[in-house]
Amino acid sequence: MIDAILNYTFMQNALFAALMASIVTGIIGTIAIEKKLISMSGGIAHASFGGIGFGYLVGFEPIWGGLVFAIGSSVLISKISKNSKMKADTMTGILWSFGMALGILFISLAPGYMPDMTSYLFGDILSVSSGSLIYMALFTVIILVVFIMLFNHLIIYLFDENYAKARGINTKLLEWLVYIMIPIGIMVLIKIVGIILTIALMTIPVSIAKLLCKSIKQVIWVSMLLSAVFSLAGLTIAYYVNIPSGVCIILLSTVVYLILLAVKRRIQKRLHDQRVHGAK
Numbered sequence: 527m528i529d530a531i532l533n534y535t536f537m538q539n540a541l542f543a544a545l546m547a548s549i550v551t552g553i554i555g556t557i558a559i560e561k562k563l564i565s566m567s568g569g570i571a572h573a574s575f576g577g578i579g580f581g582y583l584v585g586f587e588p589i590w591g592g593l594v595f596a597i598g599s600s601v602l603i604s605k606i607s608k609n610s611k612m613k614a615d616t617m618t619g620i621l622w623s624f625g626m627a628l629g630i631l632f633i634s635l636a637p638g639y640m641p642d643m644t645s646y647l648f649g650d651i652l653s654v655s656s657g658s659l660i661y662m663a664l665f666t667v668i669i670l671v672v673f674i675m676l677f678n679h680l681i682i683y684l685f686d687e688n689y690a691k692a693r694g695i696n697t698k699l700l701e702w703l704v705y706i707m708i709p710i711g712i713m714v715l716i717k718i719v720g721i722i723l724t725i726a727l728m729t730i731p732v733s734i735a736k737l738l739c740k741s742i743k744q745v746i747w748v749s750m751l752l753s754a755v756f757s758l759a760g761l762t763i764a765y766y767v768n769i770p771s772g773v774c775i776i777l778l779s780t781v782v783y784l785i786l787l788a789v790k791r792r793i794q795k796r797l798h799d800q801r802v803h804g805a806k
Contacts, residue, residue, distance in 0.1 A: 536652055537765070543654040544757035546666040547718045547727070552750030553673050554711030555728040556735075556742065557704055560684040564729055566603055569618030571712045571724040573599035573625030578646055579632030588646070589661060589713055595625060596709030604705050649720030649772030651761055658717055665710045672703060684742050718757065719772035730779040731756060737786050756782070 558567045577595030581588030599621045606617050633640060645653055654662075673680065683690045683700045690697050715724045735749040760775030767774075 535656070536654075537761075539654045539656060539659055540651045540761050540771075541758070542659055543651055543662060543718060544761055545754060546662050547715055547757055548731075548750050548754035549666055550669060550711040550714045551727055551731050551753035552746045552748075553669055554708055555732040555749060555753075556746045557680075557684065558708060558728055559732050559736075560742065561704065563704070563708065564725060565615055566600070566618050567708055567712065567728060568725045569603065569622040570596050570599050570709050571716065571721045572623075573621040574709070574712065574716070575629035575646070575721055576625035576627075576632070577629075578643075579629030579636075582636045583632040587661075589658075589716075592646075592716070593709065593713050596712055597706060599625065600705045600709045604701075645720065646716060647720045647722055648770060649716065649718050649723060651718050651757070651771040651775075652764065654717050662714050662717065665714045669707055669711055669714075672707060676700070676703070681742055719775060723772050723776050726776045726780070727753070730776070730783050734779070734783050734786060737783075737790055752779070 554567075558564050574592035574596040577591030577593065578588040579591075580595070581591035584591075603614055603617045603621065633643065644650065679690070679695050679700060682693060682695060683697060687697055690700075711728075712724055715727050719727045731749040731752040732745060734752055735745040739745045739748050756775050756779040760778050761771055763769070763778070764771035764774045
């Protein structure tokens with residue numbers, strides 16, 4: 527594995543992409559879970575496919591079209607769910623299907639041969655190009671800078687929004703930043719695990735971290751570490767076994783989560799039984 531990283535550019539790109547994805551997962555995944563925006567995040571990821579297809583149709587970098595569609599969908603879900611009786615989940619479902627349908631339409635209308643969309647739908651960390659690394663790095667830096675600048679305010683906002691308001695924190699601004707940061711983070715993860723599996727990479731490392739940690743700060747840092755470990759382990763397995771890297775990352779992290787969940791429940795049950803017997 528070390529020799530491959532040192533000798534092959536595509537493996538070096540994959541390594542850098544995995545590390546950037548781990549940063550995004552820790553920050554955006556924690557925000558999405560704590561604010562109960564995972565379902566919305568899935569809708570945004572799928573809606574971005576419309577922009578990716580539009581990029582192929584018009585002839586510019588598809589990921590920028592995906593970003594515009596993702597941010598537009600995020601803002602639309604937020605505004606419509608607040609200003610009408612339509613629930614956010616309903617709007618998310620509509621944009622989810624609309625974006626996918628629009629993407630398929632645009633790609634079918636694009637001149638020439640129909641492009642292979644596998645890397646966008648299922649991800650392929652081994653095919654991340656040097657050009658892709660540039661925009662992934664840009665998006666990651668944006669998220670990281672905003673997170674560092676507003677770290678304390680964001681932690682309080684995630685812990686208790688009402689308490690944040692009482693402290694004089696501008697929760698409206700934080701909310702809008704969250705609705706913009708999530709689509710930007712999704713654009714980083716799409717190249718790693720694809721549109722379909724993006725929710726899993728956002729959710730699983732954070733869920734494992736929540737089993738192990740008590741504070742939000744700890745969850746963020748531990749989920750970053752876990753995401754990096756799963757991405758690198760999945761990358762290694764995919765390289766040697768010749769299977770899709772995104773699928774490998776998600777399967778590995780899911781198995782670890784289920785094992786830890788079962789172990790924790792068993793420990794909790796044993797402690798509960800001990801307390802019951804001790805009370806008797």
